[in-house]
Amino acid sequence: MPRIHFQQQLAELKDKILAMAALSQQALDACVDAYLQRDAGLCEFVRDNEKAINSAQRELDEMAYDLLAKEQPMAIDLRFILAVIKINGDLERIGDQSMSIAARTMDLIDCDSIDLPIDIDGMRNCAALMIRTALQSLLDADAQIAESVLAMDDEIDRMNRIAHEDLTKFIQGHSALSAHALQAIIISRNLERIADHATNIAMDVIFWVRGSDVRHQLSVAID
Amino acid sequence: MPRIHFQQQLAELKDKILAMAALSQQALDACVDAYLQRDAGLCEFVRDNEKAINSAQRELDEMAYDLLAKEQPMAIDLRFILAVIKINGDLERIGDQSMSIAARTMDLIDCDSIDLPIDIDGMRNCAALMIRTALQSLLDADAQIAESVLAMDDEIDRMNRIAHEDLTKFIQGHSALSAHALQAIIISRNLERIADHATNIAMDVIFWVRGSDVRHQLSVAID
Numbered sequence: 497m498p499r500i501h502f503q504q505q506l507a508e509l510k511d512k513i514l515a516m517a518a519l520s521q522q523a524l525d526a527c528v529d530a531y532l533q534r535d536a537g538l539c540e541f542v543r544d545n546e547k548a549i550n551s552a553q554r555e556l557d558e559m560a561y562d563l564l565a566k567e568q569p570m571a572i573d574l575r576f577i578l579a580v581i582k583i584n585g586d587l588e589r590i591g592d593q594s595m596s597i598a599a600r601t602m603d604l605i606d607c608d609s610i611d612l613p614i615d616i617d618g619m620r621n622c623a624a625l626m627i628r629t630a631l632q633s634l635l636d637a638d639a640q641i642a643e644s645v646l647a648m649d650d651e652i653d654r655m656n657r658i659a660h661e662d663l664t665k666f667i668q669g670h671s672a673l674s675a676h677a678l679q680a681i682i683i684s685r686n687l688e689r690i691a692d693h694a695t696n697i698a699m700d701v702i703f704w705v706r707g708s709d710v711r712h713q714l715s716v717a718i719d
Numbered sequence: 720m721p722r723i724h725f726q727q728q729l730a731e732l733k734d735k736i737l738a739m740a741a742l743s744q745q746a747l748d749a750c751v752d753a754y755l756q757r758d759a760g761l762c763e764f765v766r767d768n769e770k771a772i773n774s775a776q777r778e779l780d781e782m783a784y785d786l787l788a789k790e791q792p793m794a795i796d797l798r799f800i801l802a803v804i805k806i807n808g809d810l811e812r813i814g815d816q817s818m819s820i821a822a823r824t825m826d827l828i829d830c831d832s833i834d835l836p837i838d839i840d841g842m843r844n845c846a847a848l849m850i851r852t853a854l855q856s857l858l859d860a861d862a863q864i865a866e867s868v869l870a871m872d873d874e875i876d877r878m879n880r881i882a883h884e885d886l887t888k889f890i891q892g893h894s895a896l897s898a899h900a901l902q903a904i905i906i907s908r909n910l911e912r913i914a915d916h917a918t919n920i921a922m923d924v925i926f927w928v929r930g931s932d933v934r935h936q937l938s939v940a941i942d
Contacts, residue, residue, distance in 0.1 A: 568791035671894040675887050
């Protein structure tokens with residue numbers, strides 16, 4: 497029963513991408529907690545977690561390539577495997593962005609937390625919700641759920657834009673705190689990029705389920 | 720002669736990815752010239768060019784998917800097509816980063832150029848050389864040329880780090896010019912990200928030619 501075996505392998509690939517996603521979600525949560533609490537231990541955790549993400553990515557890619565080479569899948573199965581390869585790349589980049597946030601946090605680790613005009617926690621929650629929703633759409637093969645992620649992206653773009661403006665003004669009035677404010681601007685951009693990766697994942701799910709490419713049909717705001 | 724036809728299609732895919740790359744290279748050159756010369760017309764060009772990049776990306780992806788579905792290639796041909804799909808994504812992201820530089824430039828379009836402690840032109844030349852070299856390695860199927868790109872990435876990371884430090888200090892002494900300096904920090908990061916995409920392209924060429932995955936075997940500095 498080779499086809500049944502193949503379907504089992506596809507199910508295993510799905511399990512693996514969800515396990516990979518759990519690592520990326522952990523990275524996002526830990527790096528923002530590390531920033532908010534100035535926690536060097538959590539930064540260390542993000543670094544260790546990054547190694548696990550990189551191994552998981554390589555393993556997943558190899559499994560996907562093997563399936564393509566040996567099973568020569570057609571139509572929806574081919575699209576699923578290609579979507580997994582792309583989603584895998586986006587999850588790994590979420591890990592990279594989280595590492596960047598942890599690096600920014602280490603630069604500030606000995607400084608007290610100060611009140612800045614930016615809602616980092618709110619932006620993290622928005623990005624995390626987008627990732628969760630994109631994964632739900634993958635789990636359920638549901639293009640409609642995936643579409644809801646695309647709408648959420650506007651909200652975090654708006655938050656990033658406002659934070660950038662407010663922090664730029666803040667720096668002009670508080671030059672002694674400019675290094676802090678600069679790091680916050682960069683972290684805001686990291687979170688906005690993480691949300692972009694969640695959007696890419698949602699678009700890959702739509703491509704898999706519907707067979708149509710939604711990229712560039714909507715205007716993605718690049719900041 | 721279906722195999723000959725298939726080889727022709729692979730050659731066509733290579734031509735298409737090089738044409739796509741030319742658009743991304745143009746975007747990088749134009750956005751940095753736009754910034755250095757405060758040229759709104761060049762920003763407009765980058766925006767138009769971005770539409771061409773997005774169409775080219777979609778067309779290339781569709782051709783690659785069709786080849787995978789219809790020809791069911793094995794081994795090195797399969798790896799080549801998968802590499803093209805990934806390189807295509809990286810070239811499109813170079814376009815995105817160039818759009819971001821054009822957007823930052825438009826924010827400053829009515830302001831005179833000021834002397835800032837950053838070598839944007841030098842960083843652009845470094846990133847452009849990395850892209851050119853990565854494409855050369857693709858054209859020649861030469862993993863050794865591709866490896867030379869990985870070494871160049873350290874140099875632009877260093878330039879970005881120094882620019883970040885120098886501009887942070889600059890802001891502390893010149894708070895009235897902080898908005899200018901902030902944009903320069905963000906553009907510096909955009910250029911460093913563009914170089915990362917060139918590195919990704921080089922790694923995909925190595926994967927194609929050698930069949931081994933070099934990712935994460937070297938420690939990529941994430942800033």
